[in-house]
Amino acid sequence: MDIHTLKNWILSFNYISIIIIAAVVIGMLILRWILLTAFKKLPKHHAAFRSIVNWFTFYGTLIFLLLYFSKAKWMFAKIFKFGKVDITLFLIIVAVLIISLASRLSKISTNVLLPGIYNRYHLDKGTRYTFDRVVHYSIMIIAIIVSLTTVGINLSALTMFAGIISVGIGFGLQNIASNFISGVIILFERPIKVGDRVLIDNIIGDVEKINMRATIIKTVNNEHIIVPNSYFLGEKVVNRSFSDPRIRLAIPFSVAYGTDVEKVRDMLMEITREESLVSPAVLLDPEPSVSFVGFGDFGLNFELSLMIADYNQLGTIKSNINFRINKLFLEKKIEFPHQQRDLYIKSLDREVEKQHIF
Numbered sequence: 166m167d168i169h170t171l172k173n174w175i176l177s178f179n180y181i182s183i184i185i186i187a188a189v190v191i192g193m194l195i196l197r198w199i200l201l202t203a204f205k206k207l208p209k210h211h212a213a214f215r216s217i218v219n220w221f222t223f224y225g226t227l228i229f230l231l232l233y234f235s236k237a238k239w240m241f242a243k244i245f246k247f248g249k250v251d252i253t254l255f256l257i258i259v260a261v262l263i264i265s266l267a268s269r270l271s272k273i274s275t276n277v278l279l280p281g282i283y284n285r286y287h288l289d290k291g292t293r294y295t296f297d298r299v300v301h302y303s304i305m306i307i308a309i310i311v312s313l314t315t316v317g318i319n320l321s322a323l324t325m326f327a328g329i330i331s332v333g334i335g336f337g338l339q340n341i342a343s344n345f346i347s348g349v350i351i352l353f354e355r356p357i358k359v360g361d362r363v364l365i366d367n368i369i370g371d372v373e374k375i376n377m378r379a380t381i382i383k384t385v386n387n388e389h390i391i392v393p394n395s396y397f398l399g400e401k402v403v404n405r406s407f408s409d410p411r412i413r414l415a416i417p418f419s420v421a422y423g424t425d426v427e428k429v430r431d432m433l434m435e436i437t438r439e440e441s442l443v444s445p446a447v448l449l450d451p452e453p454s455v456s457f458v459g460f461g462d463f464g465l466n467f468e469l470s471l472m473i474a475d476y477n478q479l480g481t482i483k484s485n486i487n488f489r490i491n492k493l494f495l496e497k498k499i500e501f502p503h504q505q506r507d508l509y510i511k512s513l514d515r516e517v518e519k520q521h522i523f
Contacts, residue, residue, distance in 0.1 A: 182234060189229055197222045220269070227258055260312040267308030271301045291358020294375065298352060340393075344378045347394035351375055357397055357404055362476045364403035365392065371477075385480070405476045411448065412476040414483055418490060419464040421500040426465060429499065430455045433469050436489045444482055446475040464502025 197218050204214045234240045243251040275297040283293045352375060357363060361372045363382065370384040380397065382390040396402075405412055420429055433455045441447040453471035460466070473482055494501070 182237065185233070186230065190226060193222045193226050223265070224262070227262055231255070231258060256315070259315055263312040263315065264305075264308050267304050271304045274300050274304070289358070290360035291355060291372075294359040295352045295355070298375075340395075341378060344394045347398050348375060348377050348380075351380070351394055351397060356407070357402065361407065362405045364405065365390070365396075410476060411472050411474055412479060414471050414473050414479060416469040416483060416486055416490075417458070417466065418469070419461055419466050419502050420494075421464050421502045424465060424499055426457060426467075428497075429467060430457075432493055432497065432499075433467070433490070436486060436493060437469070437471055440482065440486055440489065444478065444485065446473050446478045447482060448472040448474055461502070 200218050201215060230240075240255045241253050243253060244257075245252050279293070279296060279300065283296075288296075351357060357372050357375075357380070359372050359375060363370060363372060365382070368384055368390065370382040370388075370390060372380060373383045373389070374381040375394070379391045379393050382392055384390060420426075434453065437447065437453040438449070441449055448471070451472055453469065456468045456470065458466040458468050469486070473479060493499075
């Protein structure tokens with residue numbers, strides 16, 4: 166926008182219109198405040214009503230400007246020039262209306278219309294997220310194309326801009342392009358999906374969001390890790406819920422030498438059955454097992470193995486079973502092994518020996 170063009174637009178502007186516009190905006194804001202204040206007594210529907218009032222305030226103001234000033238010269242006066250197209254305030258408002266309406270339509274589709282379809286076909290959380298992203302991007306791309314066409318910008322005029330972007334990608338944006346393409350592949354191939362529990366560099370977390378460039382993972386410590394999308398296609402990632410939400414829990418432990426190993430096995434199986442009564446995630450099919458791993462330096466080594474239906478309860482169930490093992494072993498007087506060290510003294514100083522220390 167050059168100074169001469171801006172000066173001409175300002176001269177074409179009717180300053181009485183400023184008062185009208187300001188009065189309309191202030192009036193809409195006051196009306197919004199009155200309506201929201203009146204509906205505070207209905208907290209159940211307050212969020213939905215607030216959204217409707219915001220829609221009415223925003224779109225009502227824009228539509229008023231278009232209708233009331235439809236014959237005003239400043240509404241159609243050139244503000245700046247893009248290529249061969251004269252951009253006016255009218256075209257800008259129309260473009261904003263189209264894009265904002267598309268954004269609202271996307272939110273209505275993903276929050277109101279699509280959930281019913283998802284529930285009908287019992288789609289999982291990851292599939293729902295993929296469809297939501299595809300619908301959102303499709304609607305917004307169409308809206309941008311329509312808005313540019315409405316404004317009068319020929320899409321072929323963007324060829325030079327696309328060429329500049331391509332050169333930029335070739336020289337300095339390879340990483341961004343790689344992560345973007347990786348994100349698209351992840352959404353459709355779905356090696357990971359929203360809700361999956363993954364293990365990255367010995368850190369356990371749940372996939373919370375898959376963005377265009379990076380994936381957000383929320384750890385069990387309530388921390389967030391931002392991982393580039395290309396990492397999931399180039400590195401080894403443990404996905405604990407890729408095809409089966411069940412996960413194996415192995416609890417190693419040891420008992421002292423001389424313990425009745427058959428009795429230990431029966432006790433561990435009983436502990437597992439008791440835990441399954443209070444923790445439905447503990448599965449008895451496949452049946453849990455107790456393995457006699459071998460003879461250790463200080464005791465007999467065992468391992469309790471069982472399947473859990475919900476990987477989110479892995480830590481809780483492991484802790485519960487360890488509590489049960491400790492309590493039952495104390496009741497049955499089963500000893501845990503203690504480390505022992507034998508000390509051999511080859512020589513002893515004569516003065517120390519005379520003092521009869523040993």
